[in-house]
Amino acid sequence: MTAATPAASRPSRHAAQVDAWLARHRPGFVADLMHLVSIDTRSPRESDAYDWLAGYFTALGAEVTAEPRHPALAGHGAANRNEHSTLSASERANLHVRFPADAGLSRVLFSAHVDVVPPAADFPDGFRPRVSGDAVVGRGTADTKGNIVMLAAALRCAAELGLPLSRAVELDLVVEEEIGGNGALSTILHGRDVSEVVVLEPTDLEVLHGHRGCLEFTVRIGGRASHMGGDGVSAIDGAMEYIAALRGLEARLMAEAMADPDFAGYARPMQINVGRIAGGEWHGSIPALCSVGGAFGFHPRYSLDDVRGMLTDLVAGLGDPWLREHTDIRYEGIRNGAYVGDPHSAVATDLRREAQAATGRQRVPRAWSVSCDARLYHDHLAVPTVVFGAGQLAHAHSSAEQLSIAEWSQGVATLVGFLTADREVAR
Structure with a gap:
């Protein structure tokens, strides 16, 4: 679409007003966040929060629409198959x-996922949030319900301070981000006429213009069973050989990724994680089957097909011909592509400027070392797309x-500046 582009702003112009407003209203937003966190929105229960969310944003003057799963999603090449695919649209x-x-403003789309990962056994109070010092503790506080409330606070702050928006705002509240991104893809298939996208995730208020990809895989190594004194071929030995080959591949790709300025500063800009191994039948038997499950976090220079090819090549490199002929790879689960966008787009530079003003931290533009829904908006809407939000990645899923x-308050100030750049106070 064609629209006006916001001019450069003076980031600190309304800082005192925003700080004073937050001092008055912060406790109410903390209570809002705690209520939202108390709603268990593990997939497929995201809609349990929809009545509250719809009322929350309607009260801010927004039009809220429930958008069913798009009928073309099932056959789309970027869709992730999962156990919820049989549920109704x-x-x-x-x-x-x-x-x-x-009228005439550039239109920014924010996207935030409503789903959360399950709390582990050592986090039994995940859906019973509490305040501890400066922090709200609970499942989804960082990833990413806090950012939903942060955007609401910024919009309400701008309205009550009389700061006209310099960007028109839309928000997608999506399902299934944690299991592959079908919610975001469905919204894209419904159509979005926007100039730029901000995907809300826990980035420590860093503005990121890309992210790595992730492909989940299971390698099934077929051995030849026999008594331990026989002439069988051990599937477990084959699995160990394959894992060693994965480590060699990871070392080579790690060196490539660490040389890329878009991934500067990360200890592990890419990685191959072996998360599960299972095999064997009996202590005294040579095992006939062993499976290795992993996740391949890959650099944007590679595609999903490239990564599949690398994993297949490792099978061809196994030493025993039997293992080469009796090993297969299955791809079930997440298959997220990677992307790197323009670090100098208007959305990236404007948001980065406001984040620097709010936090006092100047950061070198870079991409993210994990994956999220942003690649879908970048690839299918073909508009500048960044990832941004309050929260520490180390706390997410923990x-x-x-x-x-x-930090959340600094995020509110960042968004107020970003959304009202170079507009005058109305009253």
Whole structure:
């Protein structure tokens, strides 16, 4: 679409007003976050929060629409197959939120996932949030319910301070991000006429213009069973050989990725994680089967097909011909592509400028060392797309997931500046 581009702003112009407003209203937003966290939204239960979310954003003047799963999703090449695919389209709906705005403004789409990962056994109070010092503790505080409330706070702050929006705002509240991104893909298939996208994730208020990909895989090594004194071929030995080959591949790809400025500063800009291994039948038997399950986090220079080819090549490199002929690879689960966008797009530079003003930290532009829904918006809408939000990645999915209230407040100030750049106070 063609629209006006916001001019450069003076980031600190309204800082005192925003700080004073937050001092008055922060406790209410903390309570809002705690209520949202208390709703168990593990897939496929995201819609349990929809009545509350719809009311929350309607109260801010937005139009909220429940958007059923798009009928073309099932056959789409970027869709991730999962156990929820048999549910009805309405049961897999997303919420689309559209705020009123002046005509002629560039339109920014925010995207935030409603689903959360399950709390582990050592996090039994995950859905009973609490405040501990500066932090709200609970499942989804960082990833990424805190950012949903952060955007709501920024929009309400701008409205109550009389700061007209310089960007028109839409928000997708999506399902299934944690299991592959079908919610975001469905919204894209419904159509989005926007100029730029901000995917809300726990980035420590860093503006990231890309992310690596992730492919989940299971390698099934077939051995030849026999008594331990026989002439069998051990599937477990084959699995150990394959894992060693994975480590060699990882070392080579790691050196490549660490040389890329877009992934500067990460200890592991890519990785191959072996997360599961199972095999064997009896202590005294040579095992006939061993499976190795893993996740391949890959650099954007490679495609999903490239990664599949690398994993297949490792099978061809196994030493025993029997193992080469009796090993197969299955791809079930996440298959997220990677992308690197323009670090100098308007959304990246404007948001980075406001984040620097709010936090006092100047950061070199880079991409993210994990994957999320952003690649779908970048690839299929073909608009500048960044990842941004409050929260520490180290806290996400953890047994002590939490969100700093101070950092969240800086995020609110960042978004107020980003959304009202170079507009005058109305009253």
